[in-house]
Amino acid sequence: MSVFAARVCGFAEGGKRRHQLRREGRLMLNRFLSARSAAVAVAVGLAFAVTAEAKTVDPKTSSIVRGDAAALGFDPAKLDVARAALKADVASGKIAGAYLLVGRHGKVAFQEGFGVQGPGQAAPVSDETIFRIFSMTKPVVSVVAMTLVEEGKLDVDAPVSKYLPEYANLSVWQADGSSVPAAKPMLVRHLMSHTSGLIYGFITPTAPIAKAWAAGGENRNDLTAREYAKVIAKLPLKNEPGTAWNYSRSTDVLGAVVEVAGKKPLDVLVKERVTGPLGMTDTAFFQPEAKRARFAEPAKGDAGVYYDYAKPTPFLSAGGGLSSTTEDYLRFVLMLAGDGEYKGVRILKKETLARMRQDETTPEIRKAGLFFPGPGMGFGLGFSLVNDDTLQRPGNGTFSWWGIAGTEFWVDPKNDVFMVFMVQARELAMEYQRKNRTWIYDALVK
Known part of the structure; x- marks a missing residue:
């Protein structure tokens, strides 16, 4: 890879x-x-x-407001189950290290770093350890896009071709390996909800369409976001836009749309509109060499997966290019939990964030694609959503996303719970998603 x-x-x-x-x-x-x-x-x-x-949060002020776990409704003894399990995973060599943070009502109930930043390192994992967050980049870029929507510079219901003309003439893959012209336009909201018809070839690498994408340049990283979007436009869609959910390169194409609408490079827009105002000084597409002593590395893993934080490439991946710290990403999560505002700095209007949390899928759309968020789930404009009143763990209305190396966050408005989890363990990503829910909701007693 x-x-x-x-x-x-x-x-x-x-x-x-x-x-x-x-x-x-x-x-x-x-x-x-x-x-x-x-x-x-x-x-x-x-x-x-x-x-x-005055519109910027002081980056020197910690985002972590500590509270008493019991007073926040958690059983400390049950939170100890998570602590013991993660310590055991470190001791066994399963992971080099991890960081778990859980909070409620805007305060942190549990936070702890486990292990060290990487094999052979002495530095312990802390809330300032820098992790590759991979697809947790997507919600950040989606928020940037919605700031442009609020300013009238971007329309989520407009065809992508309004911003990227090459998307006016798309084709759809056929079972016999041929392609036909797309009957429907791809809209910006299709990119944000992964209903665009685009794919990620690595999910089903042996499928004929995935092989066609690989041959067509899907995996290039020597291009700018705008140049890369032109390459993707030439590749066949798996489905007509708006008809099926498939996890995909959609957010990477959104990055190019954002650059055109915002008239600036993606990294500048991210800094000006999200990370700068929130004081997220350690969140970037590429990190300076001076921060190398803080980089997290996996206990084991493919060197092709765990790229060098401090080695820039021309491509700024809106779908998976950021690295960050627990401290930094918590600021973003608390902004989401605060209906678009954090410490007096408003990034989005409340109603804009509510729009992002509306389900863009239907039973037919989920069935037609490879919808891996699972039963009781939907997908909005940048987040997965819990859309089932019967689900309690997490509660209905929870919005979240994760990264391939196991990083994860969620905001549960029903229970007013939030969490951030950082690790570099691709093979354990799904396991930790399940365990985090069990640990946290078993401990939530009132």
Whole structure:
């Protein structure tokens, strides 16, 4: 598996206000300059700078607000089950290390690092250890996209071809290996909900369509996001857009759409619209060499999966390219749990986040594709969703996603529970998803 293939397996209120402030600041400045009042103009500029600065969370202030587990409704003895299990996994060599954080009502009930950052390392795992989060990149980029929607720069119901013209003439794979012109347009919301018809070849690598995709350049990482989207546009869709759910390169194509709509490179948009305002200073597509001592590595694994954090490639994968820390990603999770706002910094309007949490799938769409989130689940604009009132673990309305190396987060509004889990263990990803739910909801007693 190539490095690229591995990296997949992953008006905003603040933006609107910043835009308004910049516009008002420019208008005021022009008026003062026209009156030749340079002194007042300087004062206005200083006032504007101070106001804009207040819209960013201080990165030096921890995102972790600790609470008492029992007071938050958890049985500490049952949380110890998770602690003992993860310690045992480290002791047996199953994993090098991991970090588990669980919270409720905006406060952390349990947090602990286990083991070391990698084989042969002495540095223990901490909330500042940097992990490859792979597909947990997708929700971040989806939020960036929705900030553009709020500003009127992006329309989720518009054809992708509005932003990427090469998507006007798509084809659909046929059983005999041929392809026919697509009958339906691919919409931006299809990209965000994995109902675009695109695929990930690695999921069914021996399938004829996957082989065709590999031959057509799916796994290239020597291209920019915009160039890569052009390559994908030439490949056949597995299904007509909007008719089936298949986990796919959709978010990578969304990254190119976002670049066009936002008129800036993806990494700049992510920093300006999400990670910068939230103070997520350790979240990036590529890390500086100076942070290498904080990089997490697997106990075992394919070098093609675990790319070098500090070795940039031209491609910024919106589907799986970020690395982050527990501390950083918690800021993002708390923003989601706070209906789009964290510590006074609003990233999305409440109603925008609610739109992201609406199920884009139907029973027919789930049945037509390979819908691995499972029974009682749906998928919105960037998140998997629990959409079954009978489910309690986690509660109905929970939204979440994970990365191929086992990283995971969820926000459960019904129980007001959130969690972040970090590990580098691709072969154990599904196992830890099941265990995390058991550990946490067994411990939730009130």
